[in-house]
Amino acid sequence: MIGDGTVPGAVLLLAAAPVGRSRLVDAASALPALAAVRPEVLTGTAAAGVVELVDPADPQVVLVRLRSAAAAPGPLLVLLIGQLTLDRRQQLPHLALARTTAATARYTALPWHWLSAELQFRPPGTTTVLADLTADQAAWERLPPLSALAVAGAGLYGAVSPPPGRRAPAEPLYSRAVAGLLRSATGRPSPAELHDLAVARAGLPAEARLLTPLTTGPADAYPGPPVLPSGTAPPPPPPDRPAPPAPAVAGSPHPAAPTASVPGTGGPAAPAPAGCPVPPARPAPATPPASRPPAPAVSTASASTASASTAPEDPHPAILAAAREGRHGEAAAMAAAWEQHALRHHGPDSAEAVHWLEVRADLARLAGDFGRSCELWLSAASARLGAGEPEDGRDLVAAVDRAHHCWEQLGDGDTARRLVSRLATLRHRVPGPRPGAVEALERRIETLGAVGAN
Incomplete structure (x- = not known):
C-alpha cells in the first residue's frame, strides 16, 4: 500500500467460507465494519475502487477478480477473510469457498499459490495482502511452515487461528480490528504498523499464528551473490512463460539468454504433479512487456531438433549480463519466471524456489533497490528457517547477513523503519558468527527511534 497518492488504488475484499456445518468462521460479518472505511484510507491514495466478493462458489470467478485487481x-x-484448508491429495493450502468440502477442496477452493501467480509481477512495494484465516482441524494439525503462505510480489500480514472449540462459527477478530483502526486513525499507518496494532487489539486465540512478510536480517560487508550448487543440471525452460531468446549471433545487440535448469535438482525438472491446480494462462498480449524476454519464432521441427542436439544451458550468466548492462527489468522478469517454475514444480519451501528468491534479491541490489533486496533476503531467510535449516547454517546466516547489509544502506528513511522489526527478529534468532552484529543493530534502532523486535 505504497504510492504517491496520484494514481487511484484498488481494493479486493474476499470473505468466504463453506456453507452449512462445515463453516468455521463467519467471514462476511467483518464486511460492514470494513465498508465503513473510506476506500482511499484502505489504499492510502486520493481515490480507490473496491470490489467485494462474498461467499463465492467458483474459484475461477475469484481468479478473474484477482487477475483484474493485479x-x-x-x-x-487484497483482504482475505475465511477458512484455510488443505487438499487431500497434495496437502497444499487453499482458501475454502462456499461449496468446499474436505473431499472436494482441490476443485472447489481457491489454491493459495494462485495469489503468487497473479501478484508476482506487480511493481515492488505496491501490494499488500491482509489475511484473517481460521484453519479447519486437518489444516491446523498439518499446518505447513508459514513461509508456504508467502505471496510473491506482495507484503503478507494477518493471522491463522485454530478451529473454534465451540459449535458456533468463529468471529473474524483480526479483520474487525483492522477496520476499527482505519476508521479511527488520524494518519495512514504502514501495513506493518497496522498489523501490530490489529494484533494487539483483536484478542486473537493464544495459539494463533501471526503472518508477516516472513523475513529479516547485517553484515559488515555484502557476502556476495547466492551460490549455485555445483553438479546440477539445468531443466527445460518453464512451459508457461515465453522461451528465452535464441543465442546471440555475431553483431547481435543483445547477449544470449540461454535456456536453463533450476539449480539443485540434479537433472531435468519434474513435470507438474497430475491434477495440480494452476491458474489458466493469460491471453498473450499484442505487444510483450518490455521487461520480459521475447520468445523467438521457431517451428516445432526446429525446436525439437535443437533440443536433441544441444544441452540446456545455465540461465544465470544471461540474467547477470542483463543486470550488469542496466536491463534490470528484463533480468528481474527472467528470474521471476524461473522462481514461479520452481514454486509450481518443487514447492515453496524447496531449495530451487529459495535459490531463485535469492537471485531476485541480488538483482534488486544490483539495481540499487536496497529496500526490495532486503525484503527478499529476509523472505529467503525465513523460508530456510521454515524448511528446517539450522540457525547456524551457512546459507541461512548468509541470507540474514545480506539482508542486514542492504538494510544498512537505507539510511534513516521510512523504508529502514518499516523493515527494522522483521530484521531484528531474525537477527536475534540468527546472530551469525560475527561478534557484535546484534548489538550494532540495536544501536542503530535507537538512532532510528524505531521499535525493535520483541
Missing part, C-alpha cells in the same frame, strides 16, 4: 496500476490491497 492489473491495477496503483496500490492494491
